Amino acid sequence: MAITSRVYLDNAATTPVHAEVIDEITSVMREYYGNPSSIYTEGQKSKELLERSRDIVASSINAEGREIFFTASGTESDNWAIKGAALRYFGQKMHIITSRIEHHAVLHTCESLAKLGYDITYLPVDEDGIVSPEALAAAIRPDTAIVSIMMANNEIGTIQPIKELASVCREKKVLFHTDAVQAAGSLPIDIIDLGVDMLSLSGHKFGAPKGIGALYIRKGVRINNFMDGGGQERNRRAGTENLPYIAGFAKAITISMADLQIKADKLTQLRNELIEKVMNTIPHTRLNGSYEHRLPGNANFSFEFIEGESLLLMLDHMGFACSSGSACTSGSLDPSHVLLSIGLPHEIAHGSLRVSIGTSLTSEIIDQFVVSLEQIVMRLRQMSPLYEDFIKNKTTPIIPCTKCYKEQIMKEV
Amino acid sequence: MAITSRVYLDNAATTPVHAEVIDEITSVMREYYGNPSSIYTEGQKSKELLERSRDIVASSINAEGREIFFTASGTESDNWAIKGAALRYFGQKMHIITSRIEHHAVLHTCESLAKLGYDITYLPVDEDGIVSPEALAAAIRPDTAIVSIMMANNEIGTIQPIKELASVCREKKVLFHTDAVQAAGSLPIDIIDLGVDMLSLSGHKFGAPKGIGALYIRKGVRINNFMDGGGQERNRRAGTENLPYIAGFAKAITISMADLQIKADKLTQLRNELIEKVMNTIPHTRLNGSYEHRLPGNANFSFEFIEGESLLLMLDHMGFACSSGSACTSGSLDPSHVLLSIGLPHEIAHGSLRVSIGTSLTSEIIDQFVVSLEQIVMRLRQMSPLYEDFIKNKTTPIIPCTKCYKEQIMKEV
Amino acid sequence: MLYSDKVMDHFMNPRNVGEIDDASASGTVGNAKCGDIMKVDLKIENNIIVDAKFKTFGCGSAIATSSMATEMIIGKSLDEALGLTNKAVAEALDGLPPIKMHCSLLAEQSVKAAIKSYYEQNGGIPEDKKNLFDVLQEDEHSV
Amino acid sequence: MLYSDKVMDHFMNPRNVGEIDDASASGTVGNAKCGDIMKVDLKIENNIIVDAKFKTFGCGSAIATSSMATEMIIGKSLDEALGLTNKAVAEALDGLPPIKMHCSLLAEQSVKAAIKSYYEQNGGIPEDKKNLFDVLQEDEHSV
Ligand SMILES: Cc1ncc(COP(=O)(O)O)c(C=O)c1O
Numbered sequence A, B: 001m002a003i004t005s006r007v008y009l010d011n012a013a014t015t016p017v018h019a020e021v022i023d024e025i026t027s028v029m030r031e032y033y034g035n036p037s038s039i040y041t042e043g044q045k046s047k048e049l050l051e052r053s054r055d056i057v058a059s060s061i062n063a064e065g066r067e068i069f070f071t072a073s074g075t076e077s078d079n080w081a082i083k084g085a086a087l088r089y090f091g092q093k094m095h096i097i098t099s100r101i102e103h104h105a106v107l108h109t110c111e112s113l114a115k116l117g118y119d120i121t122y123l124p125v126d127e128d129g130i131v132s133p134e135a136l137a138a139a140i141r142p143d144t145a146i147v148s149i150m151m152a153n154n155e156i157g158t159i160q161p162i163k164e165l166a167s168v169c170r171e172k173k174v175l176f177h178t179d180a181v182q183a184a185g186s187l188p189i190d191i192i193d194l195g196v197d198m199l200s201l202s203g204h205k206f207g208a209p210k211g212i213g214a215l216y217i218r219k220g221v222r223i224n225n226f227m228d229g230g231g232q233e234r235n236r237r238a239g240t241e242n243l244p245y246i247a248g249f250a251k252a253i254t255i256s257m258a259d260l261q262i263k264a265d266k267l268t269q270l271r272n273e274l275i276e277k278v279m280n281t282i283p284h285t286r287l288n289g290s291y292e293h294r295l296p297g298n299a300n301f302s303f304e305f306i307e308g309e310s311l312l313l314m315l316d317h318m319g320f321a322c323s324s325g326s327a328c329t330s331g332s333l334d335p336s337h338v339l340l341s342i343g344l345p346h347e348i349a350h351g352s353l354r355v356s357i358g359t360s361l362t363s364e365i366i367d368q369f370v371v372s373l374e375q376i377v378m379r380l381r382q383m384s385p386l387y388e389d390f391i392k393n394k395t396t397p398i399i400p401c402t403k404c405y406k407e408q409i410m411k412e413v
Numbered sequence C, D: 001m002l003y004s005d006k007v008m009d010h011f012m013n014p015r016n017v018g019e020i021d022d023a024s025a026s027g028t029v030g031n032a033k034c035g036d037i038m039k040v041d042l043k044i045e046n047n048i049i050v051d052a053k054f055k056t057f058g059c060g061s062a063i064a065t066s067s068m069a070t071e072m073i074i075g076k077s078l079d080e081a082l083g084l085t086n087k088a089v090a091e092a093l094d095g096l097p098p099i100k101m102h103c104s105l106l107a108e109q110s111v112k113a114a115i116k117s118y119y120e121q122n123g124g125i126p127e128d129k130k131n132l133f134d135v136l137q138e139d140e141h142s143v
């Protein structure tokens, strides 16, 4: 029953490197070996490509070149933005606001600052995963150094009202950072319109390799350096510049921004088809996250009575690569903090599946996928003592049996 | 007079990416797109390559795989080692020891810790640039959190007595880190023999691209995380792994370690030839750094009466890419802190030239280089008001006129 | 691969899945909150485990260890089955990733829980065996 | 490129390098410690700069601005030469990198220093010109 060619449905974890990007990186590795800080010909040639790449990235989010700083990952961008802002006010402003559903790059950064004495407010989210601007306004204190709320969530795909959140911060004169790692490549990003002070990007979510990111820092915003050392990136981010990846990042962002709306529409349509089919086929299934404010390529389900890792392993065996918020895939005992934060009970959160699609998906593959998924879920339920209890009427299910999906939509729109 | 093919003599700044490394990186970009943290086939395939690469890097410095952590640069490795050790003891051990001639990745890291209240001791060096183990022993205090002394200097190529320095620290139970960024690829590194607790590497100094590094952390040594986020690198360095560069780093270190001694001997011989010819041809020239304890590929000169940037520009015009410790190339008013620390007066430090050679150098090119260099130095001296003063006997030169080189060697050996 | 071929075999083709209608005893450990539950039914005749069936809610290694543990105790005396350790189960599977070792504990525990309940229904736990059941308290997973 | 073509031209082929044996006045600014010194010799006839020569210890832009500045003042009256600004020199070179702007200051200063010394040797600095020499104190480079 295993299909021959594999189907990659984990684009939120990482994307394959785009063929044109590979070519660009390879040719830069071959032809641009000069250190951009060197004043001789080879160095200046590299420097020019560096600045050209910076301008391309800048213009793709409506920023200026001097507001773009290249980093080595989304993680570094998040660390820098938050630690840089917080440490600038060390001893003075010792309060940080974030949300409960941020990526670990933000949450663990906050935790490490907490060890230095910072006080962290983790804003709750509603059942769709949305942060309320009112709650943010209420949480801001005179000693708040920075607010960091992600633009779109990596697990459930929920899109935050960044413009409103940023405007709350601007009004209260508090720095606002957004982790746009999942948004970039899927949503248009216009930093003037958004009104954010800082914004994190990571290349491997849109066709560049893993290991290259950027931080937008609005001109005039001063934060501490995170990577101390040489004078690269106008003295703000040290380390010899990774020119091949920087050029590749610029190429990838150009490609992904080129027909963004067309791609997004296509993804949304395929994604909805997938959701519809899964929900109509498999009972006791829940769609996690908002239906309306959702990344085009993201679907996230919970299947009651089963556990996510075994689901992933069986899907893998059938040729499908997906991800889960199961505790077992992360090596902890608790399942995804995101799923718990939107109110799922532990047992439901354990049985989650994230499907993050690319534009190469087709209705045919969706059908194959749903057939496999149904078989696997049935098989795992047959093995599950929780399902046995339910069948024997010893327990009532948490997720209603049928038409759950339609009821869910009705409620939302 | 410009030669047609360019001669790259700035291998200490960065090296071209080795052709085999480019191929490796390109094929990994093509074939390994799975996220190593993912449990499905694509992810596990990436994970295997990741661990294989780690083992290769480990064995090349006589370490174990679990002691190697991949980073995005030498700068990140230095930041992590020092901040990680210091912040672990925040509020308890607030003293750090380093030397005056470290790379900015170390010095600026220490400065940023000083702003958090740490006390920094900058050990002086002798005229060759060597740190004395006795001075280190005397500087260690009960509240010393970490000592960081580089293995080899990036400007003057001086090699430190790391084994002795590390043993002082071990005796006093203080963590010892060494920045081996310049050493790797030129000197054998055996971390058991050296006895260091942490050691920084950067790929672009030995044929990998810019943007990949590693930190060796001896097993049992606990330091704080620097890059907070996901659970990569056994929960110690967050960020999706840059697999193409990691595999390239492993390939490059393998290649560069393969015939290390043969290459080092060849470089030493060429380097000595270069030094001899330069010193015998151009009067009022000084060799900076130790003659004996020196990286095989490094030569560093000061030419009295002239300034380094103009020298570099003219050399560039003639087809030679070199570097300088001139203030003008760094954008500050002070010339290289390294040259000042070994006791050079400002005016001599401004007129410095670093030539860092590769194995493709030949006696013929050395001869061409020395001819060009002599012409340029003469031309710049003719333009220099300082030289005019000297010629008119208004001043005496700081660097003696002739046979300076031979006297220098006699003194040393 | 994350798991050995043997783990994958026992995960994809688990032995002894199901229930025993006339089970002599049954044991359930773990809880849904932590993401793994294992229930084992034993059919015991003359102190010999003549059949064992399991149901498991859990990850790949939880299912594989359940399968392997039941295989290992069928045909064994209660004393022998009580000697089953999580280490032995993991070894029989050619090892488990370190992070997954707690799943093999579940297999050991559920077998012990079933035997304990068998003793309790049949004259009580023999004095010399009481300490063997300590493991049921050792893990936060226990129900 | 770091520098414009014009800077590179004036750097590689500097005009007016040298000394004037019978200079009417001479000015030196900067110091070796900071990495740049510029000395300019002027030949002045009837308040007109008929010749100018320089020597410079310094970076590419220091040499290029020296060359350009001497070009710009030859044939000019002292009053006109006193109007030479570092901005004008930089512009005549099609601009300098921001970090190098201080080098162009050196050119302005050395011309002013030479003219100042000329005035001092020839009846003193005219009262209405005194403030023009303030720039000689402005920069930490001045000797
Ligand atoms: C001694 C030394 N340490 C650290 C670094 C920084 O390494 P990277 O450029 O990879 O950040 C360099 C080179 O740039 C170096 O020479």
Ligand SMILES: Cc1ncc(COP(=O)(O)O)c(C=O)c1O
Residues within 6 Å of the ligand: A012, A013, A072, A073, A074, A075, A076, A078, A103, A105, A150, A152, A153, A154, A179, A181, A182, A202, A203, A204, A211, A212, A213, B238, B239, B240
């Ligand atoms: C929302 C979000 N933030 C940050 C990151 C971290 O980015 P990187 O893997 O480039 O470090 C990721 C993905 O891994 C992400 O999805």
